[in-house]
Amino acid sequence: MNVLVVRGNPRKNGFTQYLTDQFCIGLKEVEASITDIDLAAHDIKPCLGCYYCWLTKPGQCVHHDPMSGFLEEVLRADVLVCATPVYYFAMSSYLKTFFERTFPLTTEGLEVSSMNLLRNQLRYPDRWKGKKLITITVGALRSREAYEPINQTFRLIADTLDLELGGQLTRPESHLLPYRLSKPMTLKRVESAFVRAGHEAGTTGVLSETVMTDAALPLSPDGAYFRTYSNIYWEHATSSGARNVNSPALLDRVGKDPDILMREMARSIDPRATARVKAMLQFDFTDRDLHYRLTIDCGQCVMVAEPTENPDLRVTCTTDIWVALFMRQLDVGAALRQRVIVLEGDKSLFTRLGRYFPPPAV
Ligand SMILES: Cc1cc2nc3c(=O)[nH]c(=O)nc-3n(C[C@H](O)[C@H](O)[C@H](O)COP(=O)(O)O)c2cc1C
Incomplete structure (x- = not known):
């Protein structure tokens, strides 16, 4: 041939x-x-x-x-x-x-x-x-x-x-x-x-x-997500300079963007594991001044990119640490002891995160 x-x-x-x-x-x-x-x-x-x-x-x-x-x-x-x-x-x-x-x-x-x-x-x-x-x-x-x-x-x-x-x-x-x-x-x-x-x-x-x-499999659940994700790509591309478009460093940054990881985490909620859970989780990323509130309400989760006054659990860390946690590459115990991850509120919620939000199944 x-x-x-x-x-x-x-x-x-x-x-x-x-x-x-x-x-x-x-x-x-x-x-x-x-x-x-x-x-x-x-x-x-x-x-x-x-x-x-x-x-x-x-x-x-x-x-x-x-x-x-x-x-x-x-x-x-x-x-x-x-x-x-x-x-x-x-x-x-x-x-x-x-x-x-x-x-x-x-x-x-x-x-x-x-x-x-x-x-x-x-x-x-x-x-x-x-x-x-x-x-x-x-x-x-x-x-x-x-x-x-x-x-x-x-x-x-x-x-x-x-x-x-x-x-x-x-x-x-x-x-x-x-x-x-x-x-x-x-x-x-x-x-x-x-x-x-x-x-x-x-x-x-x-x-x-x-x-x-x-x-041709879809990479976004709907048009609104598509716009958000696409715009995030261009924000990174713009800030890294036109010459770097699609450099490995840019692709890496885009792939690890916390805005998308948090959205996908909210989407990956396990409705059965959280069927009776009502909780407000706050994630504060100190290096980029980013704040995300995930509200779990009986099997559903809504994410809003905002600070929260009194969440049930507040997780404070840098975006790199969160990405390592997301990828299950972090020694969580050591990170907590060294205070690279700081928890406030109901710490038992933190131990249940892996069950509530299993790794992306899509
Ligand atoms: C001049 C120009 C016109 C484009 N028009 C379209 C279009 O009509 N539809 C579309 O889906 N994407 C359009 N795009 C986006 C490109 O198809 C997209 O960036 C694609 O990834 C480019 O391929 P590349 O990554 O191999 O460079 C356009 C891009 C350029 C530069």
């Missing part, structure tokens, strides 16, 4: 790159021959629409740039994998230019397509037979409708180039991907879906419904 991976993402430390790398890990597990093209690393000129490739020198472009070699790769490929970030509901200009420049592989004379539309004839029809297209689309927005235009464009491109659509991987909410601590299971499933997709692409060229569903 010859697999051609075409990357249309300009940002090399971004989420499209990361997820496409995961896909390639799966591809490498099988005996596929892989060609990996990074479009942003090449100077590929846009199509001039001059029809030189039809009329003057059939099959050849008026431009002389790396695209002529890439056309040969397209013809050789059994599976074409196109990865792109979503820009204005569409593919990046790099990938768009790539598709425009496949025009020398088509020729004049319209024919009816599989979707019952009209398309240009293919110049080497035999070399297109059975070729498949798989797409990887990564965007920041949450709603599925926001991805319909780009995915529909890919479906139409597949139809017009007589490619069989092998599958579409859509990853919304890209800026929530660093929230690994609060969404460990879901993120594992998302990442493993991309690896499995690569495996499937290299064996059959067709993606299963399961990998496509898992790749």
